[in-house]
Amino acid sequence: MSNPLEVRDPEDALAPDCGAMEGDVIRCDACPVLCRIRKGQAGACDRYANVDGKLVRVDPLVVLQRTLDSGGQVVRFLEPGQPWDGALVSGANTFLTGIGATTTYPDYKPAPFIVSSRMQGVDMVTVVTEGIFSYCGLKVKIDTDRYVGPEQSAVRVGGEQIGHVTTAEYGSQMLALGGVRHLTGGTKKEGTVTCEALLRLANKEPVEVTIDGGATVVVQAGAAPVVNGAREERMRVGCGSATIGIFARQWHGHADEVIVVDDHITGVLTEHQAGRFLEMRPAGLRVRGRKSTPGRYFKVAEPGLGWGGTDITDPLSIVERIDPKIAWPGLRLLMVSTTGEDAEWFVLDEKLKPQQAPMPAPIRAVVDRIAENCEPALCTVLFMGGAGGSLRAGVTENPVRLTRSVKELVTRVTCGGAPVYVWPGGGITLMVDVLRMPERSFGYVPTPALVLPIEFTLPLARYQAMGGHVGRVVPLADALAHAQFEAQAWPAQNPWPVGA
Amino acid sequence: MSGPVRATLSGGRQHFQHGPIDLVIEAWGAPAEVAAAYEQAWRAFQPALETLVAELALLRAPVGSVVPLARGPVAQRMVAAVWRHRGVFVTPMAAVAGAVADEMLEALCAGRRLDKAYVNDGGDIALFLQPRRHFDAGIVAEPQRAALGATFRVRWQDPVRGIATSGWRGRSQSLGIADAVTVLAASAAQADAAATLVANALNVEHPAIRRLPAREVKEDSDLGERLVTVGVGLLPPEAIEAALDAGLREARSMQRRRLLAEAFLSLQGSARTTASPGLLRFTKSR
Numbered sequence: 001m002s003n004p005l006e007v008r009d010p011e012d013a014l015a016p017d018c019g020a021m022e023g024d025v026i027r028c029d030a031c032p033v034l035c036r037i038r039k040g041q042a043g044a045c046d047r048y049a050n051v052d053g054k055l056v057r058v059d060p061l062v063v064l065q066r067t068l069d070s071g072g073q074v075v076r077f078l079e080p081g082q083p084w085d086g087a088l089v090s091g092a093n094t095f096l097t098g099i100g101a102t103t104t105y106p107d108y109k110p111a112p113f114i115v116s117s118r119m120q121g122v123d124m125v126t127v128v129t130e131g132i133f134s135y136c137g138l139k140v141k142i143d144t145d146r147y148v149g150p151e152q153s154a155v156r157v158g159g160e161q162i163g164h165v166t167t168a169e170y171g172s173q174m175l176a177l178g179g180v181r182h183l184t185g186g187t188k189k190e191g192t193v194t195c196e197a198l199l200r201l202a203n204k205e206p207v208e209v210t211i212d213g214g215a216t217v218v219v220q221a222g223a224a225p226v227v228n229g230a231r232e233e234r235m236r237v238g239c240g241s242a243t244i245g246i247f248a249r250q251w252h253g254h255a256d257e258v259i260v261v262d263d264h265i266t267g268v269l270t271e272h273q274a275g276r277f278l279e280m281r282p283a284g285l286r287v288r289g290r291k292s293t294p295g296r297y298f299k300v301a302e303p304g305l306g307w308g309g310t311d312i313t314d315p316l317s318i319v320e321r322i323d324p325k326i327a328w329p330g331l332r333l334l335m336v337s338t339t340g341e342d343a344e345w346f347v348l349d350e351k352l353k354p355q356q357a358p359m360p361a362p363i364r365a366v367v368d369r370i371a372e373n374c375e376p377a378l379c380t381v382l383f384m385g386g387a388g389g390s391l392r393a394g395v396t397e398n399p400v401r402l403t404r405s406v407k408e409l410v411t412r413v414t415c416g417g418a419p420v421y422v423w424p425g426g427g428i429t430l431m432v433d434v435l436r437m438p439e440r441s442f443g444y445v446p447t448p449a450l451v452l453p454i455e456f457t458l459p460l461a462r463y464q465a466m467g468g469h470v471g472r473v474v475p476l477a478d479a480l481a482h483a484q485f486e487a488q489a490w491p492a493q494n495p496w497p498v499g500a
Numbered sequence: 501m502s503g504p505v506r507a508t509l510s511g512g513r514q515h516f517q518h519g520p521i522d523l524v525i526e527a528w529g530a531p532a533e534v535a536a537a538y539e540q541a542w543r544a545f546q547p548a549l550e551t552l553v554a555e556l557a558l559l560r561a562p563v564g565s566v567v568p569l570a571r572g573p574v575a576q577r578m579v580a581a582v583w584r585h586r587g588v589f590v591t592p593m594a595a596v597a598g599a600v601a602d603e604m605l606e607a608l609c610a611g612r613r614l615d616k617a618y619v620n621d622g623g624d625i626a627l628f629l630q631p632r633r634h635f636d637a638g639i640v641a642e643p644q645r646a647a648l649g650a651t652f653r654v655r656w657q658d659p660v661r662g663i664a665t666s667g668w669r670g671r672s673q674s675l676g677i678a679d680a681v682t683v684l685a686a687s688a689a690q691a692d693a694a695a696t697l698v699a700n701a702l703n704v705e706h707p708a709i710r711r712l713p714a715r716e717v718k719e720d721s722d723l724g725e726r727l728v729t730v731g732v733g734l735l736p737p738e739a740i741e742a743a744l745d746a747g748l749r750e751a752r753s754m755q756r757r758r759l760l761a762e763a764f765l766s767l768q769g770s771a772r773t774t775a776s777p778g779l780l781r782f783t784k785s786r
Contacts, residue, residue, distance in 0.1 A: 025719055030502055031519025032553045038719040045520035046671055109510070158734065188769055189734075 026050045061113075061485040062099035062438055062453075064417045066496060094476060095490070095498065096128045097416045098453025099441050103130040103394075110469035111394035115476045116460060119499030123460035125473055126498065127395045134449040136385030137178030138201055139431070140219055141169065143235045143377035145263055145309030145338065146227045148173045149214020156210050160193040161186070165211060171235040175209070175219075177201070183448055195448035201381050202434050202442040202450065215305075221381040222435050228305060234374035236338035240267035240308065241296045243338050246373075247366055248274035251334065254362045257283035258334045261300065261318065261342070263309030271295035284326025285333070288318050308337040315344055322352050334363055340370030381434045383442075387413070387454060388427030394469075395456055401466035402456065403428055411458040414497045416441040417490065436494055457497050504546045514538050518549045520671070521600055527608060527617035527628075537612045541619075544607030548574060548600065559592040560722035568592065574603045581689035584759060585697055591722040597672075598664050598692025601626035605688075619688075622671065624664040624695075626688035629656040637663060639682045639764050650764055650773070654684070660761050662688030666699035668729035673714050673721060675700040677732045677743055682764045683751075694751075694760040702747025702765055708733030732768075740770050748772045 021027075028035045028043050035043035042049040042058060049058050094117075101112045111129035118124070142148065148165065149155075155163040155175055163177030182194040200207050206220035218226035225232045237243055240262030248269060251258050258269040269275040270283045272295025289300035300318045304311025312318060315335040329350050336343040345363060346354035359367070392399035405411040406428055413420050413428070418436035423429040434441070443451040464470050490496070504518035512534070514525040525541055527534045551572040552559075558568050559575055563586045570579045570592070577599035578592035585594075598621070605619045605626035617628040618635065627635055634655045654660045665682045668674040674696075681699040685691035710731035714723035717730060735743075744767055751763035751774050765772045 032550045033519045033556070034553070036719045038716075041718055043520070044671070044718070044720070 021053065024050075024053065026053070026055050028055055030055075060100050062097045062416070063480065063485045063487045064095045064097055064438070064490045065487055066093045066095070066490040094480070095417050095496075096126060096455070096476065096479060097414075097438065097441075098128050098130045098455055099416050099438060100485070101128045101130050101453065103132060103451065109394070110472040113479050114469055114472045114474065115479045116473050117476045117498060122499065124498050125458060125460050125463040125468065127456040127468075129391065129394050129454060130443070130451050131385075131387055131391045131454045132445055132447070132449050132451050133385035133387070134184060134447055135180045135389075136183075136198070136383065136450050137163065137176060138198055138434075139382045139384055140175040140177060140201070141380045141382075142173045142175065142217065142219065142225045142227075142232075143171060143375070143379070144173055144225050144227055144232045145171065145236050146230070146232065146305050147214065147263070147303030147309060147311075148217055148227060149211030153214055154212045156212070157193050157197045157207065160190045162190075162194040162197050162209070165214070171238075191448050195444050195450070198450055199442055199444050202383055202452070203440050204381075204434060219379045219381075221379060223379060224377050225379050230305065232377040233341075234339055234371065235377050236262070236308070237340070237370050237373045238338065239265040240338055241265045241272065243267060243336075243370065244269050244272045244295065245274050247370065248272070248278060250366045250369070251363070252278050252280070254332075254360060254366075255334045256281070256332045257285055258336065259285070259287060259315070259318075260336055260338060261308040261310060261312070261315060262338045263301075263303050264298075265292065266297045266300045266308075266318070268295045268297070282326055283331055283333070284323035286320045286323065288320045307342045308339070315342070316346075316354055319354075322348070322354075324352055327352050334359075334367075336367055336370065338370070339374050340367050340372075343367045382431045383415070383434055383450075383452065384429065384431045385450070385452075386427055386429050388429065391454070392428075396463075396466050396468045398467040405458060405462065405466055406456075410462050411456050412497050414455045414457065416453040417455070417497065418494055419497070436491060438488055438491075455497070504549070506542055506545075514541070516542065516545045516604075518545070521549055522622050523601070523604060524620045525604065525608060525618070527612075527614050529612070529614040533612050533614060537608045537614060537617070540610065540612075541604055541608040545604060548603070551575075552596075552600075559596070560720075562589055562591050574599045577602055577687075577689045581687070581693040584757070585693055588697060588700075589726070590693070590697060593722045594696040595689040595693040597621045597624040598626070598662055598688035598690070601688040602662065621688070624688050624692045625662065627654060627661045627663070629654070629661075631656050639665075639680070639766075650771070652684075652762075652775075658684075658761070659686055660684045661686060662691035664688060664691035664695040666692075666695035668699070668732065672696070673717060673723055673728040675723070675726060675728060676703040676747070677709055677729050677735075677767065678702040678747060679766045679768065680764075681747065681751075681766075684761045684763070685759070686761070690759065694754050694763070698747055698751045698754065698760075698763055698765065701750035702743050702767065704735070704739045704743035704746065706735055706739045708735055735768055737770075740767050743767055744770060744772045748774070 024039045026037045028037050028048050030048050033044055037043050037050040039050050047058055048055055096115055111127045113128040116125050151165055153165045154161045162182055163175055166174045166176045178194055178198045183191050197207050204221045206218050208218045210216045215228045240260035243260045244267035260267040270280045287297050287300055289297040292298055301310035301312045306312045329348055331348040333346040345357050345359035347357045349355050392402045396402050415432045416437040418432050420430040420432040441453055507515045509515050516523040527537045552574050555575045563582050568579050570576045578595045581595035582590045582592050601619045601621040601624050608617055609628050615630050616633045619626045634653050636653050639650045662685050665680050667678045667680045676699045678699040681695050683691045683695040685694055711727035712730050713725045714721035714728045744765055747765045754760045755774050763774045
């Protein structure tokens, strides 16, 4: 049995002895230098630091523990920050992540940890490493109908382009950030700024970006976007036409016309298929823009930060004319945005001029229901990168077999324990939601490139068959006995990666 | 307390580590000679840190008008390297990494027949060259990117057996704002001391630069309450030029006094070099 620590930085194996406290200064006794380390500082080696009065390894291996969901009793054998005390390890409930595992890039050696565990009677192997990704970027989904900028526009941080605006999706604006061309294909400064922005976003920190010809947006995974200083609270319930479809029946009998203002498709109830179905009387209000199909209008205004992602603040400005042959005095008109945030109630006077009036309770209830049906607006960040390179050599001597095994779903790929989507086609191009990964999973190297944990889990027999580094496999318990690690709870939303 | 550890890297290179010392060692020659060289270097390495820390108080004190009386071999190399710089604030710690590299190189080569060898102590490198041998080396101008800023060749007839790099981002603290100052000198200890002091001189006042008293960053710092650089924002071109010019003046002065052979200075994408035609050529590369 080989020692897993031969293939790591030998120093990483060493658990720190407890340092001695002198006030809020720790005397580190990890080596003869005996650094005095004040709270928040690191020692001369930059490997040990004083975190809130405790001497800790700056980059411990992160181990995730699943609690037993049957039997009710939770057995906790790893206390955070404590080395394993030699007690029996139930491999079934412990998963070694790549966080802090270090790397063997360019992988002239087997991965830092190749551990075995037994699941449901099957011997499983998990190859644990930290991958260095030069080909990587982030796909950012910003839930907003506010105008962030034209498609293909440059997305900048501190003046440097770090990506671009890509397609608009349903209720969301998409950004494609990073990628090898910004990381290493442009100027040095562009690469540095891009790498730093990607790192912060991937570690769930906020980053302010500016978009050429568009808005300034504060993006943070799992948080509401802030567009030009305005915090986006909720997504639209649907486009204007969809909103008409959803709520037509609830408005029927309380309003004679409803116009749902939306930057994409503005809906007009009585012209819309839904209004026709309810046999509503045509109201004779013509809205601006280009008619798509009955009751559905494109481009009623310019994109902006007003009603429904348009630039309008006065809703009547999109009413081009009111046909006196069709409309009638006393006609009740609701104008509302697709999030229910903006709504006004009008009644036509004798001259068929809309006059603002107090909104009746049944109408108010439906407007509130639009708002209620809007989901919270979030920024979500997917990391996307290629793991098909030399990283595979740390797993097997025959890299293409790893690729095939991943494609055949025999080898399960996780990043810090989080499930990934492997894009079809050649290579191992994966996507992972950074919110499902443990805190501070991402690091960087000066190339510049991002570093993140990656684990490959498969049955031992299949690992042997693909030419894996079988001689390097050690039981999970042995690896834990030597490593300095930090135990964290398994995130409940992630499926357990080991086993069938 | 953890002791010194040793690992063999690809190509047989040796990795020795103890506390803050990280060495990568490689020697060329007959396999038996190389193996014996590595063994004797390992023997010399094991007590090195303990010997060094026994004199730490002396080595952290500024060098004044009296030569500090150091006893250990590494400590003596440190004192020798900084002594001629004593006109400015300097402690022997400015040469610690280079001095360790020099001492380990000597232990590696003593009595052995090697073609060439190096000891790399976290970027401060001691070289051994038999006649007609050379080393090719590259300078990383910006540590946050691995792209090479310049490449050069150290030939056996060049007065260079040490290479050292200093900057504010490194593990050592700096009074200046250099991304990197790389110095070629007669020994690694001399290169280390010179690089440290040129990097200190490469400086300018600008609001984008954040500084803190050294002790607030590292309690044990030999720099005491002096302000060390902890952050450098993007600087305007004129500030970059002024800082580089200040550094280059210091490097040229040291070059005249034979304290360094050549220096390469970089800051936010701009660079300066002392290199004169004929000796070491700094080839600009992308």
